[in-house]
Amino acid sequence: MAFTVSLIKIFIRRNSRQRGMKFLKCSEDAIPPPTGKRVAIVGAGPAGLGAAGVLRCKGHEVHVYDALQEPGGMLIFAIPEYHVPKAGVRSGVQELVKAGVNFHLKTKVAGCSGDGVKLEDLVRDFDAVLIATGTWRSRNLGVPGEDLPGVYVALDWLFEFYQAQLGYTSMDEVPPLGHNIMVVGGGLTAVDATEVPLRYLKDRFNIQKVYLSYRRTRNEAPMSPREFNxxxxxxxxxxxxxxxPTKFSPGPNGRVASATLQRMKLESVPGDKRPHPVPIPGSEFEVKVDAVLVAAGEIPSPPFEQGCLGIELNRDGTIKTDQKFRTTAKKVFAAGDVRHGASLYGLALKSGNEAAAALDEFLRTGSWS
Structure with missing residues (x-):
């Protein structure tokens, strides 16, 4: 699986650099006559954009709703330019626009409560709805001091930085770091939370040292030992x-000033491929820090609570679907990370394409059984 994911990732990076990222699955002049069917897609990330490209090429009217300022989701607002060039993503989006895909930006879909477009209105007004809202929430460590000023959720901090880098806000609005930074985690978000400050903000915040705390060793890290090294x-x-980390402590100004860490050891667990980290009693030590970026993993962010319109969520927060991407509510489909959990964007794009094919089958046959 890791080999396949890497190939998908490499292909998309090369494709986005050379020809622009391709979401539209046909040439513009090959789009068939209108079917009269209307589809709403909630989320303009890779899964939503991929689905839009497939569905438009089937002749359906496609409307994409997203709360951000431009389409792309994490491809624009959470992944560095040196990994995924923004121009490639924007080129692919422009193809969709020229092909007739309608984008409703800075538009929040609010599920069954809250401000914004109501999901029930979309279900009523469209022939089908696809939820593709990704994994914009993050896990907490659940330790004392995690709410101190200077302790940030890494994904949120990166989003604020990209907002400023893209010109939607000022660099003055990027949450401040400091001389000594600690990044917590071993996944791809931890990589970006480590590298982005050093590449772009080292002088601005006079960064002297970055620590990378991970509960296992680099050999078990999702980012890979090569990336760690x-x-x-x-x-x-x-x-x-x-x-x-077991505790974050404030300094005189109220901001985080130190992190208390506990050393771990790895123990094998029957039936689990990865060894489990186990605390070593009496091994705590302290590290002086000016900021902490917590990258403990992303979790799904469906635009509704459990049971809204009869749509069920799994225990891990993903949307419950069958093999045809159908949720427990008729006419409503789900795709991408909000369906299968955090992944590389290549898998989210693939999921969106496959969900669109299943959705098209429903529109053509009317069958939900």
Missing amino acids: RLIEKYGVEPLELTV
Whole structure:
């Protein structure tokens, strides 16, 4: 699976650089006559854009709703330019616009409560609805001091930075860091939370040291040992493997000033491929920090609560679907990370394409059984 994911990731990066990222699955002049069917897609990330490209090529009227200022989702607002060039994403989006896909930006879909477009209105007004809202929420560590000023959710901090980098806000609005930063986590968000400040903001915040705390070793890290080593060799990041923060403490100004970490050891668990980290009693130590970026993993962000319109969520927060991407509410489909959990964007794009094919079958046959 990892090999396949890597190939998808490499292909999309090359494709986005050379020809623009391709979401439309046909040439504009090959779009068939209108079917009279209307589809609403909630979320303009890779899954939503991929689905829009497939459905438009089937002749359906497609409307994409997104709360952000431009389409792209995490491709624009959560992944660095040096991984996914924004121009490639925007080129693919423009193809969709020229083909007749309608985008409703800065438009929040509010589920069954709250401000914004109501999901029930979309279900009423459209022939089918696809939910593709991704994984914009993050796990907490659940330790004392996590709510201190200077302790940030890494994904939220990165979003604020990209907002400023893209010109939607000012760099003055990017939450401040400091001389010594600690990043907590071992996944791809942890990579970006480590690298982005050092590449773009080192002088602005006079960054001297970045620590990378991970509860396992680099050999078990989702980012891969190679990526872990690259951060150390290229940027001088100080690894704190086999450690877990247990407390963050404030300084005189109320901001975070230190992190207490506990050393861990790995133990094998029957039936689990990865060893489990186990605390070593009496092994706590303290590290002085000016800011902390917590990248403990992303979780699904469906635009509604459990049971809204009869749509069920799984225990992990993903939307419950069958193999045809159908939710427990008729006419409503789900795709991408909000359906299967956090993944690389290649898999989200693939999921959107497959969901669109299933949705098209429903529109053509009317069958939900």
